[in-house]
Amino acid sequence: MKSRAERIRSVGVLGNVEKPDCARVVAQAARLVRRAGRQVATDQATYRLARTDGAVYPDAATLAERVDLLLVCGGDGTMLRVAREIAGRSTPMLGINIGGLGFLTAVSSRQLPEALQRVWEGRYSFERRTLLEATARHAGRRFHCRALNDVVISHGTESRLVELDVRIDGDPVTCYRGDGLVISSPTGSTAYSLAAGGAIVLPTAAVIALTPICPHTLSNRSLILNHNARIEVQVLTQRPTAILSADGEGITELVAGDQVLVRRSRHTIRLMHLEGSSFFEALRSKLHWRGTTL
Numbered sequence: 001m002k003s004r005a006e007r008i009r010s011v012g013v014l015g016n017v018e019k020p021d022c023a024r025v026v027a028q029a030a031r032l033v034r035r036a037g038r039q040v041a042t043d044q045a046t047y048r049l050a051r052t053d054g055a056v057y058p059d060a061a062t063l064a065e066r067v068d069l070l071l072v073c074g075g076d077g078t079m080l081r082v083a084r085e086i087a088g089r090s091t092p093m094l095g096i097n098i099g100g101l102g103f104l105t106a107v108s109s110r111q112l113p114e115a116l117q118r119v120w121e122g123r124y125s126f127e128r129r130t131l132l133e134a135t136a137r138h139a140g141r142r143f144h145c146r147a148l149n150d151v152v153i154s155h156g157t158e159s160r161l162v163e164l165d166v167r168i169d170g171d172p173v174t175c176y177r178g179d180g181l182v183i184s185s186p187t188g189s190t191a192y193s194l195a196a197g198g199a200i201v202l203p204t205a206a207v208i209a210l211t212p213i214c215p216h217t218l219s220n221r222s223l224i225l226n227h228n229a230r231i232e233v234q235v236l237t238q239r240p241t242a243i244l245s246a247d248g249e250g251i252t253e254l255v256a257g258d259q260v261l262v263r264r265s266r267h268t269i270r271l272m273h274l275e276g277s278s279f280f281e282a283l284r285s286k287l288h289w290r291g292t293t294l
Contacts, residue, residue, distance in 0.1 A: 008119065010039040012067035012091075014060055014082055015046045016074030021098050025073045025109045026050040029096065032116050033071075041067055064091040069119070069272065071096055072105070076191075079104035080247040083131070083148040088267035092126050094119070095271075103190045103282060104148075106273060115274055123275035129187050129203060130227065131265040136244050136251065138258045147246035148269065149188030151262050153233055154180030154213060156253065158240035161216060167232040168225060175236065178215040183208065183231055183262045190283075192248075198222040203279060208264065231262040 011033045015026040030040045030052040040054035043063050047056045057063040064070060064086040072082050073096040082093065083104075095105030096112060107115040118124065134151045136143045145151070155162045164181050166173040184193040189201035189209055198211035199222055208229055211222040225231070235242050235254045242254040254260070283289055 008038065008068045010041060010067040010069075012041045012043075012057075012063040012070045013046060013052065014043060014063070014070060014072045014074075014078070015049050016078040016098070017045050017049045019074055019098050021109075022073055023050045025096060025098055025112070027052060028109075028112060029071050029073060029116075030054065032113060036116065036120050039067075060085040061089070064089045067091060069094065073098060073109070074105070075099050076102045076104045077248070080148050083129075083269045084146050084247065087131055087146055087265070087269060090270060092270040092272040094274075103286060104187070104271070106271070106277060118274050119272075125273050125275075127204065127271050127273055128268045129271055130185050130206075131267050131269065132183065132185050132208070132246075132262055133265040133267075134183075134244065134246060134251075134260055134262045136254065136258065136260040138252050138254055141252075143244070143252045145244075145246040145251050146265055146267065147188070148185065149191045149247045150182050150184035150193060151260075152180060152182050152192060152213075152245045152248075153235070153242055153254065153260060154245070156241045156243050160240050161237070162240070162242050163236035164242075165234045165236055166210070169230050170232075173223075174220070176212050176215060176220060177217065178220070179213040180242070181233065182211040182213060184211065185209075185264075193222070196222075199224065200283070208262075227264050229263070233260045233262070234258070235260075 013029050015022040027050045033040045070093045079095045097105035132147045164176045182193045186201040186203045186205045193211045196211045196213045206227040208225045212220045235258045238256050244251045
């Protein structure tokens with residue numbers, strides 16, 4: 001039986017073409033992978049960015065099917081994009097952070113040599129993360145999207161209240177009036193949901209969080225739902241239009257009468273965690289939590 005280290009023979013490297021420092025990190029990652037005797041591959045966009053040696057595939061989804069591990073260089077936004085593109089594939093991702101705060105990117109680019117050494121030594125574990133999917137109807141068209149972090153329904157360019165009628169598994173909940181609504185996975189609990197006042201949830205928890213954005217009714221608070229819940233949202237506001245987005249990317253406008261159905265996706269992704277890392281360590285580090293002494 002092969003050891004953990006021997007199972008990773010080919011590594012795909014993906015980069016964020018909009019980050020100036022990404023080409024350097026991608027090139028460094030490719031050199032380190034080759035130096036360790038592994039094969040390197042990229043998608044076309046990353047190849048154009050860094051001109052690395054090795055196989056080149058048209059997109060992230062095809063690349064994921066050809067390699068044993070994906071190194072995703074960028075930030076959480078890059079991880080979210082790649083997660084949506086490869087959803088349902090078993091290839092694990094290891095995020096290499098270039099820049100600021102990141103919960104999905106596990107390793108700083110400065111720590112890349114040490115991190116890959118731990119990978120070659122088999123000092124890692126895998127964790128599955130749940131995605132959400134949303135289906136909406138607007139202007140006679142059907143829209144479908146997936147999100148690793150969250151699905152958000154919010155006001156558009158006009159800073160006016162939107163009214164959203166919400167049902168959970170067919171049961172009426174309330175009519176939210178405010179700036180909008182964040183429906184987040186456990187992974188997304190540290191993103192927009194947290195900024196809107198939602199709870200921090202363990203990434204492996206089997207839940208979905210429903211968090212109103214600046215609700216007009218102050219008693220409206222974040223709800224934690226079973227991960228099998230079906231969340232139906234109907235837009236009631238005549239003006240302004242609302243916006244449906246997934247992981248921060250706009251999907252479609254919504255007007256009065258439009259409906260959105262959000263539920264857990266049957267697709268998941270796999271993240272690689274290096275030995276010695278933990279979610280609580282990430283909270284302490286990235287949110288600057290500190291203990292006190294008496």
